[in-house]
Amino acid sequence: MRNQKVVLPVLLLLVSLGTLFTSVIFTSQATAVVSEGAEKNIVISRDSIEESLSVPIYKISKGKMVQSKQKLSILDADKSRLAIYKAKKVRINNKAYWKLNSNTYIDDHRVETVRSK
Numbered sequence: 437m438r439n440q441k442v443v444l445p446v447l448l449l450l451v452s453l454g455t456l457f458t459s460v461i462f463t464s465q466a467t468a469v470v471s472e473g474a475e476k477n478i479v480i481s482r483d484s485i486e487e488s489l490s491v492p493i494y495k496i497s498k499g500k501m502v503q504s505k506q507k508l509s510i511l512d513a514d515k516s517r518l519a520i521y522k523a524k525k526v527r528i529n530n531k532a533y534w535k536l537n538s539n540t541y542i543d544d545h546r547v548e549t550v551r552s553k
Contacts, residue, residue: 476549480547492542493541
């Protein structure tokens with residue numbers, strides 16, 4: 437009877453420590469997506485002629501937001517007007533991004549929302 441009283445607290449302690457270590461491992465590698473807004477129509481603005489006609493695309497790799505080598509054009513296919521994209525605004529590690537696809541993000545500083553008809 438005495439062995440049963442000792443085994444139960446030790447087992448509970450090991451289970452709680454295992455849960456603690458597992459949660460620390462997963463939270464250190466995961467990127468925290470704080471909020472996802474509704475999908476909106478967006479365009480990428482250009483304040484001056486010196487600004488580029490494309491913006492960098494960001495992706496999540498190994499739990500961190502990294503800039504990829506790809507660029508997203510602000511113009512549509514025939515280069516005559518601004519391209520309209522559908523995106524959700526997300527906050528990742530206290531920084532605002534617009535999520536275009538499952539792992540495609542753009543920075544928030546040149547994005548403007550537009551109304552759809």
